[in-house]
Amino acid sequence: MTINATDPVSVDGTDRRGRDDFRRRVNRMVRRIPELGIFSTLVLLVAVFSIGAANFRTVDSYTSILTVAANVGIVALGCGFLMISGEFDISVGSVYLIATLFFAQMANAGLIPPLAFLVTLILCAVIGLVNGLITVNLRIPSFIVTLAAMMFYRGMHIILTRGFSVSYKADKEFLEMMAGITFSLMRNTVIWWILLAIILQVVLAKTRYGNWVLATGGDAQAARNSGVPVSRVKVINFALCSLLAGFAGAANMARFLTSQSQLGMGMEFEAITAAVIGGTLLMGGKGSMVGAVLGAIFVSVIRSGLIFFGYSSYIYMPVTGIILMLAVIINRGFSNFRLLQFQRSDA
């Protein structure tokens, strides 16, 4: 028997064909489930922290991580959805803040709490709608539009409250459903977060609208040429993003019963960080709600894990910065790889 140099069975006897098959299977799986990367990293991170710090392996610790993740995670879902369609919203922290005030004031004024909650969500969606309309109609970058909105709504909160805290004084039964504790220490906000993520993931992956969102972010002109209502998609996503920030803000009010002007400060960056770490491309066209969920948990695990490892809590921000940068580099590498593959198949 002769051995050909081009034969998949190599001269040193190793089965190159088998290895190639395995690599192909892995590539296919990663392409089909892009969240596998962040999920594996998260599992590894939890394992490292669990082995390194005995106290980390407690129900209290895990539920604590999920509670923080849910708070940022609900906002990250909206930010991620909008980013997939190619736009940014950095006003979510201020919308989160103003939602606490809307909810408290309306409930204190006598509106029944579920209705006050509903109206709060509508008002927040209107804020997003205005941001979206300005962005698409006046062709102003969403970064600038939402920067202005961020300053406007935080400023309005301070003007309306004169800097004082506003307390919720109405019926508290509904609030328990919003942010109470159901399973052990598990906050209901975690359940809302997971439910919202499932709904949005289904919309993104299984509906025509989800296709439009991905197409709008991937190549707006090509999407427009294919009949996708690009502007409408973007405006709807702005509204959705603000609505979810309002939802998270109302949940915060339900738990702490006060609205104060420092709330939600810096939340926009944490939410965007979670979405990007979860695999959402900054330029749009790629990302998922599952990724955004995993990204939020990842950030929360880092914060808690560092405390359990005995590191100063001041190190959290630089570490998160490094992780964000790595996530962007990996995402950029991924998109360049996809582009290369596309060009090859085109040739």
Place this chain on the structure above:
Amino acid sequence: MTGVRNAQRALAAFTELAGRAPKRSTYIEHVPGAWVLVTRGQGMSDVLTPEGTNFESIAGEVDPVQMQEIVRAHLIANPDVETIHTGWSRPAAWSIEVLREMGKLGNVNEPFEEGKVYVTSIDLDPELLGMIDAGDCVGTIDQQVYLQGWYGAALAWQWVTNQFLIANDISTGPYVVTQENAAALIGQAEAGIRA
């Protein structure tokens, strides 16, 4: 240095309860890096460390959800913490809620118990005032503006314009609020005498 008086008061209150200095104390900077909060932590360390207390400043957040979970993680990782000090009334109230959930909240009306955590703060708000009144918070520093210079300036203006001078010393420094005087402050706030 700022923070020294806070720590002395907290140390005295804890020593009265436990008969010794705290083994481990945590000070929370709710705005990490803010100079006034950093120096306050240093001042507290200057008082507590020589007493044998393992003193640590940690970075907090102004977001209540994140702040509570930072406190919870810190307490799970360091179960020997006996006192928590904050530079603002809100983190104190949020920490007290976490301690209550964890079954570790120390109350000044009850005998000292190992494993419980006692909280002190700076500034006050209606919720924390209620917690002080109930014994769930050891005490706080009242920083009403008239106690920190405005009173002195107003009296100087009275002297310049009306030659009016009061006969006795007036305390213009920080005023400590404990369970003893919390009810009086709540009454004053309800009467609209003060915020």
